[in-house]
Amino acid sequence: MHYKNQFYYDNQQKFVMDILYRLSFCMNIFRGKAVTEQVFPFPAVDVLDEERKETLDALVDPVSKFFEEVNDAAKNDELEKIEDHTLEGLKELGAFGLQVPVDFGGIGLSNTQYARLVEIVGSHDLGVGIALGAHQSIGFKGITLFGNEEQKAKYLPKLAAGQEFAAYSLTEPASGSDANSIRTKAELSADGKHYVLNGSKIWISNGGIADIFTVFAKTPVKDSKTGDTKDKITAFIVERGFGGVSSGPPEKKMGIKCSNTAEVYFEDTKVPVENVLGGVGEGFKVAMMILNNGRFGMAAALSGTMKSCIAKAVDHAQNRKQFAKNIHEYGAIQEKIAEMVMRHYATESMAYMVAANMDKGAKEFQIEAAISKVYGSEAAWFCCDTAMQILGGMSYMKDTGLERVMRDLRIFRIFEGTNDILRLFVALTGIQYAGGHLRDVLAALKSPVSNPGLLVGKAVEKAKRSMGVVSPISVVGAHSELAAEADKLGTCIAMFGGSVEDLWQIVLLMTDLYSPSGRVGAVHLYFLIICSKQYEHGLFNFAERVSCFCFLDEQFLLWRIAEAAMDIYSMSAVISRCSAALTSGLPSSEHEKVICQTYVEKATQRVKDNLGELTSTPHQAIFKNMSLISKQTVANAGVIAQHPLGGSL
Amino acid sequence: MARVLVGCKRVIDYAVKIRVKPDKTGVVKQNVKHSLNPFDEIAVEEAVRMKEKKIATEIVALSCGPSQCQETLRTALAMGADKAIHVEIPDKDYEHVTSLHVSKILAKAAKEINADVVIVGKQSIDDDSAQTAQMVAALLDWPQATFISKAEKVDNVLKITREIDGGLENITAKLPAVISADLRLNEPRYATLPNIMKAKKKPMEKKTPKDFEVDLSSRFDVISVVDPPSREAGVKVESVDDLVSKLKDAGVV
Numbered sequence: 001m002h003y004k005n006q007f008y009y010d011n012q013q014k015f016v017m018d019i020l021y022r023l024s025f026c027m028n029i030f031r032g033k034a035v036t037e038q039v040f041p042f043p044a045v046d047v048l049d050e051e052r053k054e055t056l057d058a059l060v061d062p063v064s065k066f067f068e069e070v071n072d073a074a075k076n077d078e079l080e081k082i083e084d085h086t087l088e089g090l091k092e093l094g095a096f097g098l099q100v101p102v103d104f105g106g107i108g109l110s111n112t113q114y115a116r117l118v119e120i121v122g123s124h125d126l127g128v129g130i131a132l133g134a135h136q137s138i139g140f141k142g143i144t145l146f147g148n149e150e151q152k153a154k155y156l157p158k159l160a161a162g163q164e165f166a167a168y169s170l171t172e173p174a175s176g177s178d179a180n181s182i183r184t185k186a187e188l189s190a191d192g193k194h195y196v197l198n199g200s201k202i203w204i205s206n207g208g209i210a211d212i213f214t215v216f217a218k219t220p221v222k223d224s225k226t227g228d229t230k231d232k233i234t235a236f237i238v239e240r241g242f243g244g245v246s247s248g249p250p251e252k253k254m255g256i257k258c259s260n261t262a263e264v265y266f267e268d269t270k271v272p273v274e275n276v277l278g279g280v281g282e283g284f285k286v287a288m289m290i291l292n293n294g295r296f297g298m299a300a301a302l303s304g305t306m307k308s309c310i311a312k313a314v315d316h317a318q319n320r321k322q323f324a325k326n327i328h329e330y331g332a333i334q335e336k337i338a339e340m341v342m343r344h345y346a347t348e349s350m351a352y353m354v355a356a357n358m359d360k361g362a363k364e365f366q367i368e369a370a371i372s373k374v375y376g377s378e379a380a381w382f383c384c385d386t387a388m389q390i391l392g393g394m395s396y397m398k399d400t401g402l403e404r405v406m407r408d409l410r411i412f413r414i415f416e417g418t419n420d421i422l423r424l425f426v427a428l429t430g431i432q433y434a435g436g437h438l439r440d441v442l443a444a445l446k447s448p449v450s451n452p453g454l455l456v457g458k459a460v461e462k463a464k465r466s467m468g469v470v471s472p473i474s475v476v477g478a479h480s481e482l483a484a485e486a487d488k489l490g491t492c493i494a495m496f497g498g499s500v501e502d503l504w505q506i507v508l509l510m511t512d513l514y515s516p517s518g519r520v521g522a523v524h525l526y527f528l529i530i531c532s533k534q535y536e537h538g539l540f541n542f543a544e545r546v547s548c549f550c551f552l553d554e555q556f557l558l559w560r561i562a563e564a565a566m567d568i569y570s571m572s573a574v575i576s577r578c579s580a581a582l583t584s585g586l587p588s589s590e591h592e593k594v595i596c597q598t599y600v601e602k603a604t605q606r607v608k609d610n611l612g613e614l615t616s617t618p619h620q621a622i623f624k625n626m627s628l629i630s631k632q633t634v635a636n637a638g639v640i641a642q643h644p645l646g647g648s649l
Numbered sequence: 650m651a652r653v654l655v656g657c658k659r660v661i662d663y664a665v666k667i668r669v670k671p672d673k674t675g676v677v678k679q680n681v682k683h684s685l686n687p688f689d690e691i692a693v694e695e696a697v698r699m700k701e702k703k704i705a706t707e708i709v710a711l712s713c714g715p716s717q718c719q720e721t722l723r724t725a726l727a728m729g730a731d732k733a734i735h736v737e738i739p740d741k742d743y744e745h746v747t748s749l750h751v752s753k754i755l756a757k758a759a760k761e762i763n764a765d766v767v768i769v770g771k772q773s774i775d776d777d778s779a780q781t782a783q784m785v786a787a788l789l790d791w792p793q794a795t796f797i798s799k800a801e802k803v804d805n806v807l808k809i810t811r812e813i814d815g816g817l818e819n820i821t822a823k824l825p826a827v828i829s830a831d832l833r834l835n836e837p838r839y840a841t842l843p844n845i846m847k848a849k850k851k852p853m854e855k856k857t858p859k860d861f862e863v864d865l866s867s868r869f870d871v872i873s874v875v876d877p878p879s880r881e882a883g884v885k886v887e888s889v890d891d892l893v894s895k896l897k898d899a900g901v902v
Contacts, residue, residue: 055849058723061684062840070839094842107842 026367026569030430032473032497034490038368039572040477042349042580043356047112056113063120066093073125076258077404080250082128090162095121095132097160100144104156111355115300119351122301123308126408127258129301134205134259135159137294138416139166142214142235142286145293146278151237155212167210169201169238169264170287177421179216179233179287184266186217186234188273195219195276197238197269203415208247208262213238214277214290215266221281233283237275244269255407288366291416295369296358298412299351299376305405306344306383312402313337313387316394327390336386342599343379345592349573350375367429370422371566377412377419384409423562424555430565431558434500461498470494475572479579481593485600489575492568492607499564499611503557556623560610567603567610574599653696653705654759655730656751656769656781657712658686659721663774673873675744683717685724688770691830694837695800696768697729704802705766707731711758713751715740719853726848727840733853734758738865745867748776750858752784757861759789764825766807771796771829782829792822795829 028035048056070089076082082090090096098114100106109117121129140159143151158164175181184199197217201207215238218231238245248263278286314337317328327333350372357365384406388395395402413419464470473494478486578596581589613619632640661667662682670677685693699705710725712718713736722733736754738746759767767789772779786793794800798817799810807826811818812833822828840848858865886892896902 054720055846058720058727058840058845058848059842062842062845066839089839092841093839098842102846105843107846 023362024364024367025572026371026426026565027364027430027433029493029496029565029568030434030500032494032500034473034475034493036475036477036572038357038362038365039353039576040475040579041583042353042576043360044112044352044577045580045584047356047359048110052110052113056116059107059113059117060120062093063095063117066090067120067124071125071128073127074398074401074404076125076127077255080257081260082131082258086128087162090128090132094160096135096162097156098136100136100156100160104152104160106156106160111296111358112352115297115351115355118297118301119304119307121304123304125258126301126305126405126412127256130205130256130259130411133294133297133301134168135162135166135210137297138168138290139206139210139214140212141290141293142168142277143237145289146235146286147237150274151277155237159212164211165206165209166212166214167204167206167264168290169204169207169213169215171201171203172199173202177418180284182216182218182233184215184217186219186236186271188219189270192273194270194272195234195236197236197244197266197271199266201264201266203251203261204247204264206260207264208250208260210264211240213240213245213264215271216283216287219280219283232281233287234280235277235283235286236271237277238266238269238271242269242271254410255404256411292366292369293358295373295416296351296354298416299347299372300355302376302380302409302412303344303348303351305380305409306340306347309380309383309387309402309405310337310340310344312400313340313390316391333390336390338598340383340386342595342602343382345577345595346570346574346599347372347376347379349577350570353573353576367426367565368569370417370426371569373412373416374419374422374426374562375566375570377409381406381409381413424558426565427558427561431500431503431561434497435504470498475575477579478575479582481582482575482579482596485571485575485596488600488604489568489571492564492571492604495607495611496564496568499614500561502615503554503561556626557614560613564607564610567607571600571603651706652762652764652766653699653708654755654762654764654767655689655692655696655708655710655725656755656767657689657693657710657718657721657725657733658751658770658773658775659683659712659714659718660686660773660775663687669874669876673875674871675874683721685721686770686773686775688772688774688830688832690724690728690770690837691832691834692768692770693725693728693730694835695830696766697838698835699766699802700729709734709758709762709764711736711755713746713754713858714738714743722853723845723848724840726851726853727845728838729844730851732851734856735853736856736858736861738858742865744871746865747868748778748780749784749868750863750865752781752788753863754858754861755781755785756788757863759785759825761861766825767791767827769827769829771831782827786827789825789827792826793828794820794822794826796831797828798831798833800828800834 023035023037025035025037025039066089071086072083076086094107097104097106098109098117099111100108102108118129118133121132136159140155143155143159147155155164159166170179170182172182172184174183182199184197184201186195186197188195195217197215199217201215204210204213215236216233217236219234220229221232221234222229244267246265246267248265251261251263253261314328317333317337318326320327328337350368354365354368354372357368384402388402388406391400391402394400398404417425470491471494472487472491475486475490475493478489574596578589578592581592586592660683661676661678662684665682668677669675693708693710696705696708700708708730709732710722710730711734712722712725716735716737718737719733719735722730722735726733736758755767755769758764767782767785769782769785771782782795783793785791794807794809794811796811797809798812801808805824807822807824807828809820809822809828811820812831884895886895893902
């Protein structure tokens with residue numbers, strides 16, 4: 001369902017908006033609204049019907065047992081490959097086709113069920129997790145999401161059985177975060193029967209062992225209206241057997257060593273036209289949708305990792321005696337354990353909230369999924385790092401098993417969209433959405449005489465905000481014992497919406513400064529840049545948005561907006577899950593309540609700090625200085641300050 | 650030989666720390682993880698291997714107890730059993746069920762389905778009675794081979810190896826027979842996810858003890874269930890004299 005958006009001025013460009021956008025909690029906090037359908041009540045509570053629940057119960061045990069008794073994470077790490085008998089065991093177990101429909105030989109799990117199982121994998125061996133994830137969470141996800149019946153029937157059964165491995169091939173030497181800049185080319189043959197693929201991909205998980213690749217390449221596409229030919233990305237299903245496909249040696253990596261990573265080259269590879277995936281020129285959408293759909297699984301896997309780090313830390317804290325006391329009795333240790341537990345609770349709550357919303361048919365979860373990935377990967381890093389600190393010297397020893405987890409974890413903040421780029425993605429997507437709803441305010445700014453009353457009202461609100469006074473919005477659905485927490489969430493959302501509005505005004509002001517043609521022209525120009533980008537199915541042209549805001553040099557602000565958005569979403573997930581626990585009277589509900597109260601208190605403070613920094617005078621100076629320090633250091637190709645001992649030492 | 654009947658008891662999982670109920674009538678079972686009795690798992694595995702060696706054609710798994718036993722039976726089905734019989738006994742009545750009751754049901758069922766072999770675990774890890782196989786054999790008047798670590802079929806005879814104190818005992822048992830599995834008989838396979846999904850579609854027959862004309866009335870009362878006494882920390886003594894005086898203080902010498 002697409003709706004023509006009315007706020008936009010330019011009639012030639014169609015700005016379509018998915019109605020479902022309006023249900024996304026995170027999208028709407030950008031306009032200061034609490035749209036809680038996807039948050040309250042906690043969606044994971046009833047997402048599994050009796051049968052699915054029973055199935056899941058039956059699956060959890062054998063998977064846990066397999067990872068406890070057969071898989072040897074330390075051995076896999078040392079060998080830099082999954083042990084042969086383990087790999088065979090994983091195939092038999094059915095671990096390679098968890099979400100493939102039963103008709104195509106898979107297990108047919110829902111996202112929630114899948115999340116529960118990868119959580120087990122994540123708590124034991126992230127390297128195996130990536131090998132499995134690179135295969136099914138992204139490798140052939142495109143076939144399940146966009147494949148036609150023939151493509152599914154041809155490829156899924158062998159992939160589900162683990163007879164063939166799949167790899168997602170997007171990244172190139174010169175194209176990382178900016179996925180639109182890929183150079184791999186696919187040109188239609190003269191007879192129109194196949195595409196000829198040329199190019200090279202790097203750091204492809206499973207790249208050295210895969211038989212089936214989801215490859216993204218530029219194809220010339222003719223615009224039906226203008227008649228111009230433009231290069232657009234198209235996704236292809238490429239078999240290694242098509243010829244001209246080769247791969248480099250396995251990369252030597254810091255962690256996730258047992259998962260294969262390699263370069264993949266395509267040299268005049270003939271890909272039949274029926275292997276186009278998701279339509280010619282639709283590749284960017286395919287690429288992003290695959291990643292969007294896979295992110296919740298990472299958060300779930302990482303919550304498992306965090307759980308096992310916490311178990312190790314707690315075991316040590318309970319038994320280690322120093323200065324005549326078990327160390328868990330000391331505040332320094334207690335604070336660490338509590339922080340780990342809270343972040344685990346938040347990660348787990350978000351992972352299962354996103355998965356449940358996806359299972360319930362939500363189409364718009366890109367910000368939520370991105371937040372769960374960013375938050376989860378940083379929380380897991382924190383947990384592992386903190387567990388190491390609690391274990392002290394013992395943790396630095398290989399046999400303890402934490403150093404491997406730390407090496408494995410580092411990549412999670414880098415791959416499948418770096419956390420930095422995902423923060424910008426969260427902020428920009430939300431800000432743009434809010435821009436649409438702020439049309440009256442922005443229009444009034446453009447021509448102040450048309451609606452002076454609105455502007456005065458907004459000015460009053462802004463002034464109040466700057467003094468720390470906001471009228472909180474009510475958040476409905478939290479348990480009565482968490483009313484105070486729901487209020488804090490409401491206050492945060494109100495503050496956040498206000499800050500986004502202020503940011504829009506800053507942006508407009510800056511556009512004005514940059515534009516020689518005066519205020520009205522500048523605003524209009526700005527709208528052309530920001531709003532006119534057509535998007536389909538919820539996907540903007542991200543690269544263009546980034547460059548737009550880069551031009552305005554607002555990343556210092558966007559970062560803080562993203563931080564606040566993450567805190568607000570994690571807070572809401574925590575309140576919602578805890579409410580569910582209190583409602584059903586779980587034995588752990590009182591414990592969860594303390595976690596929830598503490599988490600919300602701390603997160604609220606962070607939101608206030610981050611939003612405060614957007615406009616505080618000292619922080620504007622800080623941002624400016626940071627930019628300067630960086631520029632000068634880069635220009636000098638290293639640190640500039642004189643050595644403390646002077647001279648040329 | 651055609652049909653194997655396997656007993657599958659649902660027990661509290663071996664990894665669970667057992668807690669005694671405050672009223673001392675038994676142990677806490679609610680919200681506690683249960684699984685297929687590990688020795689019965691070995692029994693199921695043995696049956697599945699017999700089928701793989703084509704010396705069995707059909708495996709029937711049977712479990713007595715509350716409705717959750719169906720989950721236990723699904724595990725057996727996922728491992729390779731062909732069908733399952735759930736003999737429903739409500740929680741309240743199940744408290745009083747003893748080995749003899751279950752043995753009577755197994756014996757009747759063996760007759761009913763025309764079983765050639767009954768395989769059970771040597772004991773369950775909750776009650777540790779270790780007598781079901783023997784009782785079933787007595788009730789059926791079949792040969793019994795208990796605590797077995799190896800079984801081979803030669804003609805119509807099972808060649809059995811049992812681990813006994815100081816060595817191995819080799820015996821033969823004519824079919825039909827009842828056997829009970831010891832720890833080293835085999836290493837049970839993992840139920841794979843595809844097989845678990847397939848198991849959902851395998852037939853599960855629901856019965857009650859009445860269908861087998863077994864009277865479940867209790868023959869004994871549980872007076873009290875208590876935790877084993879916790880061991881108190883000892884002390885180190887400096888000399889023999891110390892030791893003797895401590896022993897005297899304790900009133901043991």
